[in-house]
Amino acid sequence: MVKMTDVATISFRQVTRKRLRFFLTVLGIAIGVAAVVGVVSLGEGVRSLSVEMIKDQSDLTLLEVNADIRDGVTIPITGQKIADIQRDPGVVGAVPARRITYATERQTFLSAVDAGSAGMQSVFSLTYLDGRSVETGTGEAVFGYDLAETLRRYEGIRIGDRFTLLVRDYDEDGRPADIRHEFLLTGVLRERGDELDRLMITDTGNKDEPFDAVFVRVVSPDVVFPVVDRVEGLGLSAHGAFEQIRAVNKLFDIIVLVLSGFTGISLVIGALMIMNTMIISVFERTREIGISMAIGASSGDILRLILSECFIIGIAGGIIGNLLGIVFAGVINSVGRNVVIAELGAGFSGFAGADIVLVTPGVIISGMAIAIVLSLISGIYPALKASRLHPADAIRSL
Amino acid sequence: MAAIVRTENLQKVFGRHVHALDGISIIVEEGEYVTVTGRSGSGKSTLMNIIGCLDQPTGGTVEIAGQNVDYSDPEQLVSLRRSKIGFIFQQFSLIPSMTAAENIEYPLIFSGVPGSERKRRTMDMLELVGILDRSDHLPGELSGGQQQRVAISRALVAGPNLVLADEPTGNLDSTTSNEIITLLKQINEEMGTTFLIVTHEPSIWFGTDRTIHLSDGKVVP
Known part of the structure; x- marks a missing residue:
C-alpha cells in the first residue's frame, strides 16, 4: 500500500509536468466555480440586504x-x-x-x-x-x-x-x-x-x-x-413582520437555486474538460503505466494515482475558482450596485451604502467541495481505464 | 542449487491459431546468467512477460522461487513483481518527470518502504552503477547508457531474486552496450542475482552460463 504523501508527491509531479495543460484544465473548473460563487454571493447579498431593510422598517419582535x-x-x-x-x-x-x-x-x-x-x-x-x-x-x-x-x-x-x-x-x-x-x-x-x-x-x-x-x-x-x-x-x-422575511427567504432560495443551476452548466463543461484531459493523459502514459505495474504498482495503486491527480486539479480549481469568484463578486458589487439603485429607484436606497454581494464561508466551502467532487467524478472513468490496462500490452505500446 | 524459474509445458495461444509459446519447459537455477535468443516472433518476449507475471499463459505452469504462480490472483502477481522480480526494458522505460534517483526509488514506494530507507538504498544503487553524480538529472538529461544504468538500478533496488531484461542494449551503440553487459555480468557475479536476458546481440552471449534458443514458440535443443 502506497502512502498518501507519496501518492500526492507523484501525482503533483505528473499533473504539473504539462503546465499549460494543467493550467487550462484547472481554469475550466475554476471558471465554473467562480460563476457559481459570484452568482450565489449576489443572491445572498441581495437577500441579506432585503432582510436588513425589513428589519429596519418593521417591528420584527x-x-x-x-x-x-x-x-x-x-x-x-x-x-x-x-x-x-x-x-x-x-x-x-x-x-x-x-x-x-x-x-x-x-x-x-x-x-x-x-x-x-x-x-x-x-x-x-x-x-x-x-x-x-x-x-x-x-x-x-x-x-x-x-x-x-x-x-x-x-x-x-x-x-x-x-x-x-x-x-x-x-x-x-x-x-x-x-x-x-x-x-x-x-x-x-x-x-x-x-x-x-x-x-x-x-x-x-x-x-x-x-x-x-x-x-x-x-x-x-x-x-x-x-x-x-x-x-x-x-x-x-x-403573524408579524417576520412573515415578510420568510417570504423573501423563500423567494431567494428559488432565485439562487435557479441561477446556480444555470451557472452549473459551466461546471459540467469544466468537469468534461478534466475527463478529456485525463483520458488523453492516461493514453499518452500507457507505456509508463505498464512499466509502473511491472515494477510493482497494483491496479489499486494506479487508480489512486490517477484519482489523486484529479484531486489536485480539483483543489487548484477550487482555490482559483474561489479567488476568481471573490473578484467577480467585487466587480458586481461596485458596478452592479449603481445599476440596481438606478433601476429600482429611491425605495431601494438602502442598497447605496451596503454591499449587494455577500461571500459567506459556506459559499467558499461549497465552491471548494464542488470543484473537488466534480474532479474526482470526472477522473473515475480515466482512472478505471488506466488501472485495467494489461501490463504486457501497455508496455508494448509506444 | 535451487530453481528460481521452472516452467512446465508452457502454452500461449493468441487468437485461435497463433501459438506464441508451444510447450516450453525450462529451468533457471539461482544465480545463473541465462540469455534467451531467437528471431523476431519466436516467443521470447511472450515468455519473459509470462515469467514476469505481466501476462498469463493459456496452458502449463510456472514456478517462481518455489511459488506456483496463480495467474488468476492479482495480489500474488503484484507481490511477486514487487519482491521477487526486477525488470529491465529497452531504453525509454524511465518516468520522464522523475529524476534518476526518483526513478530508482519508485518501486520501493509501491512496496511501502519508509522514506529514509528508500533514500539509502537508492544512493547505494546509484553508486553501484556509477552515476551518483547524475542522481538529480531527469532522464532526458542523461545519455542512453546512463538511462540504462538507472533502469538497472531500478530493477535491482528491491533486491529481487530474478532480473528479467528484454533487449537491455537495444538502441545503444556498441561501446555503451558492452559497458552495460559488463555491468550486468558484474552484478550477477558479485550479488548472485539471477539474470534472464532476451537479446539479439551476440555480444551478450559471451560470458553467459547458458543460452536458450527459441524458434516458433519451442526451445531449440
Whole structure:
C-alpha cells in the first residue's frame, strides 16, 4: 500500500509536468466555480440586504398569535397555550386579547382590542399623548392616534366623554338587534406608525369569552423564528413582520437555486474538460503505466494515482475558482450596485451604502467541495481505464 | 542449487491459431546468467512477460522461487513483481518527470518502504552503477547508457531474486552496450542475482552460463 504523501508527491509531479495543460484544465473548473460563487454571493447579498431593510422598517419582535384551523378543525387559544407562550424563554411579554368590531351610532366602524392593560403595556410599551390608561372592568377606552383624530373630528368624542358603540347582532327572527355598549374615553396614544394608531383599546376583564389572539413581544429579532416555530408547534398560527422575511427567504432560495443551476452548466463543461484531459493523459502514459505495474504498482495503486491527480486539479480549481469568484463578486458589487439603485429607484436606497454581494464561508466551502467532487467524478472513468490496462500490452505500446 | 524459474509445458495461444509459446519447459537455477535468443516472433518476449507475471499463459505452469504462480490472483502477481522480480526494458522505460534517483526509488514506494530507507538504498544503487553524480538529472538529461544504468538500478533496488531484461542494449551503440553487459555480468557475479536476458546481440552471449534458443514458440535443443 502506497502512502498518501507519496501518492500526492507523484501525482503533483505528473499533473504539473504539462503546465499549460494543467493550467487550462484547472481554469475550466475554476471558471465554473467562480460563476457559481459570484452568482450565489449576489443572491445572498441581495437577500441579506432585503432582510436588513425589513428589519429596519418593521417591528420584527411583535407577533400576533391566532387560533389556527388544521384539517378542518379549529385549534383554539386555551389558557394552557397562553401560559406556554408566556413561559417561552424568547418571550418578554404576551397578552391574550379579543378583537371586536364596533360601529358608532353614526355608523363609523372601528376595531377594538379587549385585553389586560398591564399585559398591553408590557407588549406594546404604550405612551400617552393625553389622558391615562384604562382600568380593568370599568368600560374605559383608549384611542390610537389616528382613531382619536377621526372620532374627534366626525363624532366630537374627546377625553372624558362617554360614548356608545354598537355590536351588530340579530334577534330570533333574523332582524338586526344591535347590542349597545357604553364607554368612557380616558386617553389617546402617541402616534406609533403601526396598527395601534387605528385601534381602540379596552379592558373588560371578561374571563368567560374565549380569546382569539395573543400579542407577543419577543426578546430580540434573532429569536423571532425559534419562537414562531414553538408557537406553531402549539398548533397556533403566528403573524408579524417576520412573515415578510420568510417570504423573501423563500423567494431567494428559488432565485439562487435557479441561477446556480444555470451557472452549473459551466461546471459540467469544466468537469468534461478534466475527463478529456485525463483520458488523453492516461493514453499518452500507457507505456509508463505498464512499466509502473511491472515494477510493482497494483491496479489499486494506479487508480489512486490517477484519482489523486484529479484531486489536485480539483483543489487548484477550487482555490482559483474561489479567488476568481471573490473578484467577480467585487466587480458586481461596485458596478452592479449603481445599476440596481438606478433601476429600482429611491425605495431601494438602502442598497447605496451596503454591499449587494455577500461571500459567506459556506459559499467558499461549497465552491471548494464542488470543484473537488466534480474532479474526482470526472477522473473515475480515466482512472478505471488506466488501472485495467494489461501490463504486457501497455508496455508494448509506444 | 535451487530453481528460481521452472516452467512446465508452457502454452500461449493468441487468437485461435497463433501459438506464441508451444510447450516450453525450462529451468533457471539461482544465480545463473541465462540469455534467451531467437528471431523476431519466436516467443521470447511472450515468455519473459509470462515469467514476469505481466501476462498469463493459456496452458502449463510456472514456478517462481518455489511459488506456483496463480495467474488468476492479482495480489500474488503484484507481490511477486514487487519482491521477487526486477525488470529491465529497452531504453525509454524511465518516468520522464522523475529524476534518476526518483526513478530508482519508485518501486520501493509501491512496496511501502519508509522514506529514509528508500533514500539509502537508492544512493547505494546509484553508486553501484556509477552515476551518483547524475542522481538529480531527469532522464532526458542523461545519455542512453546512463538511462540504462538507472533502469538497472531500478530493477535491482528491491533486491529481487530474478532480473528479467528484454533487449537491455537495444538502441545503444556498441561501446555503451558492452559497458552495460559488463555491468550486468558484474552484478550477477558479485550479488548472485539471477539474470534472464532476451537479446539479439551476440555480444551478450559471451560470458553467459547458458543460452536458450527459441524458434516458433519451442526451445531449440
